[in-house]
Amino acid sequence: MDQLTVKRRVVIPVRAGDVMAEFISFNGDESGKEHIAISFAGIAEEKNQTPLVRLHSECLTGDVFGSGRCDCGEQLDEAIDRINEEGGYILYLRQEGRGIGLYAKLEAYALQDQGYDTYEANEMLHLPQDSRDFGIAARMLKALGVDKVRLLTNNPDKAEQLTQNGVEVEQLVPTQVHVNQHNRNYLEAKVRHKQHTIKFD
């Protein structure tokens, strides 16, 4: 597969101007998905530390509207806070619904309302439980000159796939547990089916 190269870096002040984020596009991704990297300077560069990196799969309902059915919006906020402080990257991956897309995710939600869990619902739709390929994240990191990361995640598959694709995961940094009355089943299913390292109180 061809290597990606950085296409454009543009600074965008986010969080009402409190945080300077550099949005980075790439050449060479034949999927046409427009995955984006967001760089935060933090203290890592000054101290020559390994960057803190979050692979964040797109979730329109959670990231934009703060949906309580998942923890995506809160994890994204947490990632901005922590990575802005420590230095590193958010790779915002256009993998809505763990890769099945927004319309199919809404179908899956309708099935969850009938009692199926988040993975069973995908299967009922004859779709993979999780179709995300994090190889694209490894290619983005290589284009950024990053070959070693501290990875902000509870999902062991993200670390495994990065390692398989030649990026060293120096440390796994768990996210906080953003549990509420609407997303508890969803989070528990991640632990049950996919060994996510989420510790409930």
Ligand SMILES: Nc1nc2c(ncn2[C@@H]2O[C@H](COP(=O)(O)OP(=O)(O)OP(=O)(O)O)[C@@H](O)[C@H]2O)c(=O)[nH]1
């Ligand atoms: N198919 C499906 N996708 C969902 C559902 N709830 C959330 N998602 C998607 O799941 C993805 C969540 O991705 P991430 O936040 O990157 O993470 P994760 O794999 O849970 O791992 P962490 O790094 O620990 O957060 C997003 O693409 C959401 O759109 C659901 O019920 N069904």
Ligand SMILES: [Zn+2]
């Ligand atoms: Zn979500």
